[in-house]
Structure formats: structure tokens, C-alpha cells
Amino acid sequence: MSLDLTVAATPNKYGGLAECIVQLEKNYRFAPGSGILEISRAVNRSDSEGAVRVLSSAPGVSAATLPAASGLKAALRTAVTEHFAAAVSAREPQAALVALNRFRFLTALRQGPFGAENLNRLVEEILSEAGLISAAGPWYPGRPVLVTENDYSLRLFNGDVGIILPEPASGQPMAFFGGAAGQARGVSPARLPRHETVFAMTVHKSQGSEFERVLLVLPDRESPVLTRELVYTGITRASESVEVWMSEPVFRAAVARRLERASGLREALWPQ
Secondary structure (H helix, E strand, O other), X not given: OOOOEEEEOOOOOOOOOOOOEEEEOOOOOOOOOOHHHHHHHHHHOOOHXXXXXXXXXXXXXXXXXXXXXXXXXXXXXXXXXXXHHHHHHOOOHHHHHHHHOOEEEEEOOOXXXXXXXXXXXXXXXXXXXXXXXXXXXXXXOOOEEEEOOXXXXXXXOOOOEEEEEEOOOOOOEEEEEOOHHHOOEEEOHHHOOOEEEOOEEEHHHHOOOOEEEEEEEOOOOOOOXXXXXXXXXXXXXXXXXXXXXXXXXXXXXXXXXXOOOOOOHHHHHOOO
8 A cells, every 4th residue: 555655853962863753644445435434534533423423324344333243143134145155165275265255244342243253153053054054173275364373384374264165076174275376275284373363353352453344333332442433444444345334422432532552652752
């Protein structure tokens, strides 16, 4: 991504960086008028009123009322079968990976009724009930996996996403990951580093990823991790469309809350 930079600098005794501010002003990922661009700007300004307005009127973005925890599975059913059927039904690894990365559920939390762990469990149940997967064991065909630690010997790294499919020659399950020149490469599941199922993932783990469509599921109550930065990151993982399932008061509070960091960088650049 290319960015226009506005730089203001004043020479001083602390060196060139001490009073140098760089502001990134132009976004090249989204076209002018894009709903994702408009809501990302509103969220970045902590403008909760503007963000809610964009969600209700701009193209490519939408919002829905968060269902009760007891009704979550029923509410997920249409999105699950619509967006994951092609990925879990494919038997050619590269095609399965391409289909898988068109869509993702993103969550603010890992645990709880609206967390990634529970959503992954519900997605597996829905796909199994629809006859699209047979989740009798951990290595069922169509299971997507997210690597959560580095293994340099296997050239697998934290954040890599693969899919379990039968190896064509032997029929044994293999974890296939994207390789050079669009050729998927297989790894024995027994050799995989730490990993987890990834129909749904936390916004934190999605950083650096991009999907055509995202469904962002926010929890039903406020949490310290619900900040404008988290909402911004979740929304901007989508390249074409994003839907937010939310309680409006929780969404507004999240957009208004800024992440507070204490890195010491300001003190290093601007000594007292």
C-alpha cells in the first residue's frame, strides 16, 4: 500500500526525529465513496454517531442487532453455509484455500458466547448438520487451521492458514498451505506446530490479513479490549464488504474508547 506523507519538522538540539511528525493521510486500499473507507474514517475519529450512520446507509457496510447467545447458532446458519460451503467441499488444495480466504468471522474476544472458540464450534456443528463436513475427528476434510507458533523447519509461521484435505495419492489427511507459484504444499498433521480451527478468529490474530467479506461479531457487553483500534482493524480486514453484529451502545462505547499505550517513545523523542 502506498501512502502520502505530510511531514513537519523543526531542527533542534535533540536531532532530526525529536520534533518530526509523520501523518498518513491518503488511503489507497479503498476507492473514494467506499463504505469501508467512510466508516474506517469515522471510527478513527472516534465519531460513533458518524460510524452508526455510515453502517445504515453506505454501500458495502451494514449492521445487524446482535442475537441473544441462545439464538446465535440459528442466526449464523445462513452465513456459514453460504460462505464456507465452497471451501469445505473443494478437494483441490489451492482452490480450497482461495475459497476459504474470501470470508471470515472476526470476533473481539477469544472466549465467551460471542468469542472465536464458541463461533468455531457452532460453525462446525452447522456444517456437519448440513452434511458439508464430517467432524468425527480433528483431521476432517475441510477443516481450516491457523498456525499459532513458528516452526522454521517446516516454514510455517504464526498466522499461516491452511486446510485439511486428503492427500491425492494415499488418501491420508494432510494440512495444505499456500506455496510458491500458487502451488499448495502439504504437511503431515502430526508435524503441525501449535494451531487452532479458524472459521472464526479474533481481530487481534487477523492483523495483516485481508478477506473479501468480513462479519465482525462484537460481544453483548463492554470490555476493556473493545476500543476504536480494534473496531477499525476488524472493519478494514475486508476489501469488499463488512457486516457488524452488535449492540449499538456497546459499539458506540468501543468507538469512543482509545487504546492507551505506554511505550516510552514520546519521552524518547521529546525529552523534557
